[in-house]
Amino acid sequence: MKDRNSNFSTWSRAELERRFLRNVHPCNYVPLPHVNWQRYGSDVRVVRFAADQYRELYADIWTEFAQEAQLQVAPSRDSDGAMLYDLADVPPRSMPRPALIHSPSPTDTRPVATQYSATRLTFKASVIEALSEEQVFEVSTPVGTFRLSKREFYDAFPNVVRSNSYRTAGLYHYPAVPKMAEPFRVRAGD
Numbered sequence: 001m002k003d004r005n006s007n008f009s010t011w012s013r014a015e016l017e018r019r020f021l022r023n024v025h026p027c028n029y030v031p032l033p034h035v036n037w038q039r040y041g042s043d044v045r046v047v048r049f050a051a052d053q054y055r056e057l058y059a060d061i062w063t064e065f066a067q068e069a070q071l072q073v074a075p076s077r078d079s080d081g082a083m084l085y086d087l088a089d090v091p092p093r094s095m096p097r098p099a100l101i102h103s104p105s106p107t108d109t110r111p112v113a114t115q116y117s118a119t120r121l122t123f124k125a126s127v128i129e130a131l132s133e134e135q136v137f138e139v140s141t142p143v144g145t146f147r148l149s150k151r152e153f154y155d156a157f158p159n160v161v162r163s164n165s166y167r168t169a170g171l172y173h174y175p176a177v178p179k180m181a182e183p184f185r186v187r188a189g190d
Contacts, residue, residue, distance in 0.1 A: 018068065135149060156181075
């Protein structure tokens with residue numbers, strides 16, 4: 001319920017039941033990709049599309065659920081049931097793809113295209129985005145040195161690539177080294 005009425009002490013039993021149903025019933029859950037989920041989750045076309053699908057999929061309970069939860073969703077006008085979910089706002093490489101992630105070792109002899117130092121594990125977009133997928137960069141920190149290719153970075157750190165900090169400010173850093181960075185540690189810190 002988006003009526004901003006959170007004063008539950010004023011709700012009647014019927015109101016409480018209706019709100020409970022709308023919040024926990026499986027017929028009111030619509031899985032959406034993380035990208036733009038807020039925009040699409042409140043888009044009336046998406047709500048209608050989901051209601052059409054659930055009306056058919058859960059035909060034996062849909063009518064009772066809609067009545068008890070007091071849903072008022074008009075059927076969709078789309079005859080083929082297709083729904084286009086636009087991922088245009090996603091950077092082209094931000095979605096993880098299956099790949100073998102190289103696990104460097106202290107004997108990793110791959111040539112390093114560029115390196116930089118930071119006080120903590122930091123990813124700089126200006127440095128990384130200028131590399132080809134197979135070029136390797138190295139980050140030296142007080143807790144260790146990390147070496148990985150641009151491809152490995154995209155595959156191992158998709159949330160960093162998608163973050164506003166990395167995309168907008170061009171910088172992402174961790175206060176502590178995350179587990180997924182350990183395979184790329186080639187030297188321990190001082």
